[in-house]
Amino acid sequence: MSETSAVPPHKIIGVAVIWNDQEQILIDRRRPEGVMGGLWEFPGGKIEPGETVQECIKREIYEELGIEIEVREHLITIDHTYTHLRVTLTVHQCRLLTGIPQPLECDEIRWVNLDELEEFAFPQANIQIIAALKKSKRSKTAGKAEEIKLLTTDN
Ligand SMILES: Nc1nc2c([nH]c(=O)n2[C@H]2C[C@H](O)[C@@H](COP(=O)(O)OP(=O)(O)OP(=O)(O)O)O2)c(=O)[nH]1
Ligand SMILES: [Mg+2]
Secondary structure, eight states, rough: OOOOOOOEEEEEEEEEEOOOOOOEEEEEOOOOTTTTTTEEEEEEEOOOOOOOHHHHHHHHHHHOOOOOOEEEEEEEEEEEESSSOOOEEEEEHHHHHOOOOOOOSSSEEEOOOOGGGSSSSOTTTHHHHHHHHHHHHHHHHHHHHHHHHHHHOOO
């Protein structure tokens, strides 16, 4: 008898970390039924054939939340295997352009500060996204401080 090793399905996902003008991030709660039900996530979804990650993110965010966003720099790509599922999450920093987000395909949405993210239950793969966000914030803050220092020593 031949042995079959079960290869979990692999989903390739574009993920958006959407910032508003108050420096808050948009998170959504997955519907209670289904995979990872009830957990919070950053909005996004499957990349369709022929689509770039940026196109996927813009489309998914319009479909899921009814808003227009600007897709900015790449933050991190995570390859994570859950018990029955492998995901590749390509995460981009994004900014809200127009509209008020609506929970069209999820249970609930919230704008939260970076420091509040740890209060929400996220899938395992998201721990690395949150760490990358904090690291990026720290280096931006350090960059700003350096800029100010240079400006003040110049004068
Ligand atoms: N959008 C998003 N998905 C995430 C995050 N973290 C994480 O592990 N995932 C997983 C959950 C899902 O299995 C997969 C996203 O796929 P999806 O949104 O297209 O699919 P889904 O499972 O919600 O449902 P379906 O469309 O396959 O029916 O990636 C995250 O922060 N955002
Ligand atoms: Mg989705």
